[in-house]
Amino acid sequence: xxxxxxxxxxxxxxxxxxxxxxxxxxxxxxxxxxxxxxxxxxxxxxxxxxxxxxxxxxxxxxxxxxxxxxxxxxxxxxxxxx
Numbered sequence: 813x814x815x816x817x818x819x820x821x822x823x824x825x826x827x828x829x830x831x832x833x834x835x836x837x838x839x840x841x842x843x844x845x846x847x848x849x850x851x852x853x854x855x856x857x858x859x860x861x862x863x864x865x866x867x868x869x870x871x872x873x874x875x876x877x878x879x880x881x882x883x884x885x886x887x888x889x890x891x892x893x894x
Contacts, residue, residue, distance in 0.1 A: 821846050824858040828875040831889045832862050836873070839866035847874070856881040861894070 829841060841862050848859040858877045863870065872894040878887040 819846070821849060821858045824877045824879070825860055827886070828858070828860045828877055828889070829862065832864070832873060832875055832891070835891060836864055836866065839864040842870075852881055854881055855879070855887065 825844065825846060829844065832841060842865050843863040845861045846858070847861050848857070850857040850859075856879055858879075860875045860877070862873045862875060864873060874892045874894055876890040876892075878890075879885060880887060
């Protein structure tokens, strides 16, 4: 059996989903996509696009997770509806 490799962004995708559920408690997340990684010396960024459905409204949200490249500690989460 081959070992399944977990992507480096997996931790941050779980956090993005959890935080989006808090921000949009009435919506269901129907899909998500990892769209970008930016690694810096001090700060790194992971971006995800989540598709949500709230009643009859369907919309996308780009979630940007910023964290310390040195410690892996969360710096912030930003949301942009698209």
